[in-house]
Amino acid sequence: MKSIIENQFIENLTRFLPRCKAQMNGLQETDAEIIRIGPQGPLLALTMDSIAEEIETGLYSDPFLLGWMAVLVNASDLSAVGARPLGILINETFGPQADAAFVNRLQQGIAQASQACELPVLGGDTNFSGHTELSACAVGLCDEGSFLKRRGCRPGDLLYTTGRMGLGNAFALRQLKHLPLEIEYRPQPRFMQSGVIREFATCCMDSSDGLLTTLDQLMRINDLGFDVQRDPDSYLHPRARDLCRSMGLPQTALLAAPHGEFELVFTIPPEREMLFLGKSREADWQPLLLGTVTKNPGLRLITETGVITPDTAEIRNLFDQQHGNMDGYIRQLIQYLKSL
Amino acid sequence: MKSIIENQFIENLTRFLPRCKAQMNGLQETDAEIIRIGPQGPLLALTMDSIAEEIETGLYSDPFLLGWMAVLVNASDLSAVGARPLGILINETFGPQADAAFVNRLQQGIAQASQACELPVLGGDTNFSGHTELSACAVGLCDEGSFLKRRGCRPGDLLYTTGRMGLGNAFALRQLKHLPLEIEYRPQPRFMQSGVIREFATCCMDSSDGLLTTLDQLMRINDLGFDVQRDPDSYLHPRARDLCRSMGLPQTALLAAPHGEFELVFTIPPEREMLFLGKSREADWQPLLLGTVTKNPGLRLITETGVITPDTAEIRNLFDQQHGNMDGYIRQLIQYLKSL
Numbered sequence: 278m279k280s281i282i283e284n285q286f287i288e289n290l291t292r293f294l295p296r297c298k299a300q301m302n303g304l305q306e307t308d309a310e311i312i313r314i315g316p317q318g319p320l321l322a323l324t325m326d327s328i329a330e331e332i333e334t335g336l337y338s339d340p341f342l343l344g345w346m347a348v349l350v351n352a353s354d355l356s357a358v359g360a361r362p363l364g365i366l367i368n369e370t371f372g373p374q375a376d377a378a379f380v381n382r383l384q385q386g387i388a389q390a391s392q393a394c395e396l397p398v399l400g401g402d403t404n405f406s407g408h409t410e411l412s413a414c415a416v417g418l419c420d421e422g423s424f425l426k427r428r429g430c431r432p433g434d435l436l437y438t439t440g441r442m443g444l445g446n447a448f449a450l451r452q453l454k455h456l457p458l459e460i461e462y463r464p465q466p467r468f469m470q471s472g473v474i475r476e477f478a479t480c481c482m483d484s485s486d487g488l489l490t491t492l493d494q495l496m497r498i499n500d501l502g503f504d505v506q507r508d509p510d511s512y513l514h515p516r517a518r519d520l521c522r523s524m525g526l527p528q529t530a531l532l533a534a535p536h537g538e539f540e541l542v543f544t545i546p547p548e549r550e551m552l553f554l555g556k557s558r559e560a561d562w563q564p565l566l567l568g569t570v571t572k573n574p575g576l577r578l579i580t581e582t583g584v585i586t587p588d589t590a591e592i593r594n595l596f597d598q599q600h601g602n603m604d605g606y607i608r609q610l611i612q613y614l615k616s617l
Numbered sequence: 618m619k620s621i622i623e624n625q626f627i628e629n630l631t632r633f634l635p636r637c638k639a640q641m642n643g644l645q646e647t648d649a650e651i652i653r654i655g656p657q658g659p660l661l662a663l664t665m666d667s668i669a670e671e672i673e674t675g676l677y678s679d680p681f682l683l684g685w686m687a688v689l690v691n692a693s694d695l696s697a698v699g700a701r702p703l704g705i706l707i708n709e710t711f712g713p714q715a716d717a718a719f720v721n722r723l724q725q726g727i728a729q730a731s732q733a734c735e736l737p738v739l740g741g742d743t744n745f746s747g748h749t750e751l752s753a754c755a756v757g758l759c760d761e762g763s764f765l766k767r768r769g770c771r772p773g774d775l776l777y778t779t780g781r782m783g784l785g786n787a788f789a790l791r792q793l794k795h796l797p798l799e800i801e802y803r804p805q806p807r808f809m810q811s812g813v814i815r816e817f818a819t820c821c822m823d824s825s826d827g828l829l830t831t832l833d834q835l836m837r838i839n840d841l842g843f844d845v846q847r848d849p850d851s852y853l854h855p856r857a858r859d860l861c862r863s864m865g866l867p868q869t870a871l872l873a874a875p876h877g878e879f880e881l882v883f884t885i886p887p888e889r890e891m892l893f894l895g896k897s898r899e900a901d902w903q904p905l906l907l908g909t910v911t912k913n914p915g916l917r918l919i920t921e922t923g924v925i926t927p928d929t930a931e932i933r934n935l936f937d938q939q940h941g942n943m944d945g946y947i948r949q950l951i952q953y954l955k956s957l
Contacts, residue, residue, distance in 0.1 A: 278905060287743065288742065290709070290724055291738070292724075293724060293881065293918060294724070294727065294728050294731060294737070295728075295730045295732065295737055297703075297704045297732070297738075297739055299703070299704075300704070300737070300739055300810065309740075310704075310706070310739040310740040310754075312704065312739060314658075314703065315658055315659065317655065317658075318654075318655055318657075318658050319655065320684050320758070321661075321752075321786065323704075323706055323739060323740065323756065324706070324740065325706040325707070325708055325740060325741050325742050325752075325754055326708075326742050327708040327710065327744055329710045329741050329744040329750070330744050330745060330746055333746050333747060363637075363639070363651065363652065363654065364637045364640070364650075364663075365638075366650070366663055366664070366754055367663035367665070368666075368667040368752045369630070370667065370669045370750060378628070384630055384632075384633060384634070385633070387634065387858035388633045388634050388635075389735060391634060391635070391870065396636070397635055397636060397640070398631070398634045398637075399637055399640055399650040399663060400649075400650040400664065400665060402663050402665050402666050403626065403627065403630065404667055404669040404670050404753075405670060405940075405941065406669045406748070406750070407669055407672050407673055408746070408748045408750075409670070410710060410744075410746070410748075410750055411790065412665075412667065412708045412742075412752035414663075414665055414706055414754030416652075416661070416756075423816045450749070465681060468760045479684070523639065538798065576800055581639065598787065600745075609635065614894035
């Protein structure tokens with residue numbers, strides 16, 4: 278498989294950093310870091326995620342959403358390893374736009390997400406600077422043998438997700454292109470679903486970077502492929518579908534771009550599917566089937582115009598190659614997808 | 618006591634945030650957050666600190682120092698609660714100046730501090746933006762009943778520190794005023810010292826914001842005062858003393874400004890002093906006596922010109938009142954100190 282610019286950069290950054298003996302996951306192998314803290318007892322799950330580019334590009338302009346997302350993106354990583362939430366630490370760097378009203382809305386977003394995600398704010402730091410940036414580190418607990426990894430699926434496993442896809446990119450397009458339409462974007466924590474998933478899944482990752490990036494990353498880690506056999510209407514978010522129709526965009530654009538919907542993407546062995554679906558029903562939620570795991574690496578996808586096999590590495594690298602030029606990126610992405 | 622702008626701001630930010638039931642420390646009561654994760658076993662110590670203003674003002678211009686400090690500031694907080702280091706997560710936001718050479722030096726700083734502080738890098742995040750900023754969250758373990766708090770000292774307790782004071786502010790002055798002299802600034806972890814201190818100390822805080830800010834914060838939390846009876850020559854760093862002499866600055870300026878030396882400042886009950894000093898000797902380090910805890914709030918300090926009782930609240934607020942105007946701040950601080 279072609280290499281991914283972002284992955285190479287991270288491998289390069291960490292090249293000379295010694296790893297911790299108590300760490301139970303390899304680099305890129307889990308959405309959160311899993312640390313053993315004693316011979317018995319729970320394992321720690323730790324994750325750190327920042328909101329910086331999203332502010333600078335205008336993707337997140339509402340301070341409430343900013344606060345909400347600072348917590349939610351970290352909650353999402355914890356749920357993707359099947360951890361129970363414990364708490365969160367937040368660094369808030371306030372730029373010139375952070376007047377009292379801005380800070381107030383931001384704190385409301387943090388407070389509401391903190392409550393929704395069951396991640397009380399344990400502490401943090403504040404800075405005053407020429408820019409606004411939020412970093413957070415969330416802590417959770419999980420148990421030996423039952424935490425979820427990105428690695429572990431087998432050919433024939435069923436590919437599922439916790440919810441519909443494409444809303445994150447629909448929202449991003451609306452924000453970046455100043456489209457005159459309302460798109461309500463407020464991803465929700467998936468701890469309840471994760472509590473069921475962790476009993477059954479052979480791999481799991483959140484869709485924080487959109488569906489195609491998630492599938493690409495899972496493919497490279499597992500050296501397998503995915504066949505997404507479902508009609509996109511069955512799993513594309515209705516708002517994303519409407520947007521594509523009104524703008525004449527290929528639906529895959531909203532699966533391929535890197536602003537996700539923060540659902541969980543996971544695989545279930547076929548022989549355990551009935552039991553998994555039963556447990557999901559008991560918990561009052563309905564997982565969404567996307568397709569199956571295939572032996573050969575690569576993605577096969579049904580679109581409104583037929584079956585395609587997009588080069589997901591090329592799609593992912595398009596973004597990094599544009600160095601923050603959003604218009605250029607969107608144009609190139611659509612051009613590539615239309616060429617398929 | 619007069620209130621502190623920074624403390625008020627933090628109280629305001631956290632006003633509507635529910636606290637975690639498992640959290641064993643109150644707001645501002647400890648340098649790191651202490652969390653119970655089970656009925657038995659160790660407690661978690663968590664802290665999060667960012668380097669943003671220090672980059673923007675030019676205080677940290679060497680990328681190696683930047684990386685070193687991102688780890689060290691968090692290690693310092695862990696040692697100030699008497700925790701054993703476990704690991705660290707780092708978010709790196711890269712600005713335009715972050716070319717390959719910059720990133721390389723930065724990672725060397727992180728790697729060396731990570732090793733020196735016994736804080737392996739567990740994970741993190743990367744962002745690309747118009748500015749450079751580093752946030753990190755360090756994790757440690759400590760035991761019920763033996764972690765250190767800022768609260769707890771009593772009148773008559775002896776005030777100690779792990780090392781000489783004033784180098785942080787000497788370095789800051791050199792950087793901000795572009796003085797043509799070399800000042801080697803690379804604070805070291807204090808976990809070894811903290812292992813001794815935690816058996817004896819009645820309160821502890823790191824001097825990350827300089828000595829006077831540390832003493833002011835300890836005074837307000839404990840509703841007590843400090844009498845620093847020692848000749849400043851006995852605890853001022855030689856480089857700080859030289860700088861004051863050559864520039865005609867009052868020595869207190871290098872204790873009063875907010876860029877610290879990351880030593881531990883702590884109190885020892887007089888009846889346990891001999892035992893404490895014995896244990897320190899065994900561990901091959903020598904604590905530095907500064908003075909005593911007094912019943913009445915307020916700071917009494919011996920300077921090169923006599924005894925002063927500076928208004929530490931006014932000194933702390935001077936910085937926030939200048940909104941990042943460093944020249945104005947330095948001028949006002951020196952003016953105030955000379956008026957005493």
